[in-house]
Amino acid sequence: xxxxxxxxMIIEARNTTVSLNVSAKVAKSKYQRHCSKDACxxxxxxxxxxxxxxxxxxxxxxxxxAVLNQSLFPGVGNIIKIESLHAARIDPRRFVQxxxxxxxxxxxxxxxxxxxxxxxxxxxxxxxxxxxTLCETCRDGAVRMQKMGDVSMSRVTFWCERCQPFSTTTNVxxxxxxxxxxxxxxxxxxxxxxxxxxxxxxxxxxxxxxEYSPNKLRLFYTCRVAKCQFFAWxxxxxxxxxxxxxxxxxxxxxxxxxxxWFFCCAKSGWNGKGNETPAQGQNPYHKGGTNSNKGCGHFSxxxxxxxxxxxxxxxxxx
Numbered sequence: 626x627x628x629x630x631x632x633x634m635i636i637e638a639r640n641t642t643v644s645l646n647v648s649a650k651v652a653k654s655k656y657q658r659h660c661s662k663d664a665c666x667x668x669x670x671x672x673x674x675x676x677x678x679x680x681x682x683x684x685x686x687x688x689x690x691a692v693l694n695q696s697l698f699p700g701v702g703n704i705i706k707i708e709s710l711h712a713a714r715i716d717p718r719r720f721v722q723x724x725x726x727x728x729x730x731x732x733x734x735x736x737x738x739x740x741x742x743x744x745x746x747x748x749x750x751x752x753x754x755x756x757x758t759l760c761e762t763c764r765d766g767a768v769r770m771q772k773m774g775d776v777s778m779s780r781v782t783f784w785c786e787r788c789q790p791f792s793t794t795t796n797v798x799x800x801x802x803x804x805x806x807x808x809x810x811x812x813x814x815x816x817x818x819x820x821x822x823x824x825x826x827x828x829x830x831x832x833x834x835x836e837y838s839p840n841k842l843r844l845f846y847t848c849r850v851a852k853c854q855f856f857a858w859x860x861x862x863x864x865x866x867x868x869x870x871x872x873x874x875x876x877x878x879x880x881x882x883x884x885x886w887f888f889c890c891a892k893s894g895w896n897g898k899g900n901e902t903p904a905q906g907q908n909p910y911h912k913g914g915t916n917s918n919k920g921c922g923h924f925s926x927x928x929x930x931x932x933x934x935x936x937x938x939x940x941x942x943x
Contacts, residue, residue, distance in 0.1 A: 664700030664740035684722035703780045709735040711754045716791040756942045760785035771883035820848040820855040830938035842873045866890045866923035876941045886927035892920030
């Protein structure tokens, strides 16, 4: 009999936890195979060359998928991927085969640096493009977003059109003529939503998340200070749909219009995805209901006058 006692691997998901038995021998073998590529490994073990070589063996991958692949570059997560590609000035849609040696070397170095800073300090570097509408580096480029990657690595990705450019000669995974979207203009009216007790600096924008609320997904302002009761709706200037309800502001995640804001019917966006409707016979507001109304199907792009009052509060993952 083997002297190796099995150890438990705990996998936590949103609604469940699964425990898998993994032998110490298997775990050690996997560690030995990947430790030189692990972004969190000590300096004496980590090998940028091993990561570089592993990624180069998959020229058909986009660079976004390659650095997120845990068999190629263990330890790199989505935020690290996004911010490191931004720091390296590489468009995430480019294929590995299109990157020069210098570019790929820069990507590996930036991923390692961001990871180690987060690992050693316990907090991430300030985010320049993640969950932003305007680039914090150049302060002028629109931040695009798109859900990209294969099924196992599909993540919402952000990048700056100005800092991470691509040309028509660069091999990318989507059209080389991205949808140009409007960046919300500088906020000029958000001060009117200041908390009466704590001012404007403590105010934040949130969504109604209660599953069966008639106001689900609507935007509202609240105060960050504990136990403060400040509340104000943030969508009073949004259009109404033919259902006579305030429309819901959502953001596109497609290749053609990723990052562009749009309005949809409140009833068609009841489940939080913004483009789907309740199942036949379901009432979006009451458990066990039988209302089959799926909304009026309203759709319209948000204009600057809709976004301006929200500019300093709005973020794509809201």
